[in-house]
Amino acid sequence: MNNQYLFILNEEGRRVTSYVIGVHGDTMEAVKSYAAEQFPGKATLEGGEEEQHLFVDEGKVYVDGKFVDYVPSAAETQAVQLTALDANYSTQLNALKDQIIVASTVDQDEDYAKELRQQRQDLQTEYIEKRGAL
Numbered sequence: 001m002n003n004q005y006l007f008i009l010n011e012e013g014r015r016v017t018s019y020v021i022g023v024h025g026d027t028m029e030a031v032k033s034y035a036a037e038q039f040p041g042k043a044t045l046e047g048g049e050e051e052q053h054l055f056v057d058e059g060k061v062y063v064d065g066k067f068v069d070y071v072p073s074a075a076e077t078q079a080v081q082l083t084a085l086d087a088n089y090s091t092q093l094n095a096l097k098d099q100i101i102v103a104s105t106v107d108q109d110e111d112y113a114k115e116l117r118q119q120r121q122d123l124q125t126e127y128i129e130k131r132g133a134l
Helices: 028-038 049-056 074-106 111-131
Strands: 003-011 015-020 043-047 061-062 066-069
Touching: 003 028, 003 049, 015 028, 015 049, 028 043, 043 049, 049 061, 061 074
Parallel strands: none
Antiparallel strands: 003 015, 003 043, 061 066
């Protein structure tokens, strides 16, 4: 199948969406008119299966008339790193919290619960330091 597409691009040249002739309009002009209503002022690119593949499968962006690798911004990279760090420490901190509850209430072992509380406090301090560094 050889679909013809109209790609809607953001300011960075990343594909926002694709419209297909025959689905979103019978002609490229009809598709362009529809796209202009949905995404006024956005850049567009006409293309086929190859361009769709470059955008969707390879994650390319269209800049200055050519496809190039997408390079995430510093803010995007930081957001990914923070999300991973948060998930990692959240899991560890919750596990320690559960162990403290069991040690304190079920086992009634306050010495062990105190040791676990200190481990949790140390882990929280480490987490805050690492998060601050990002």
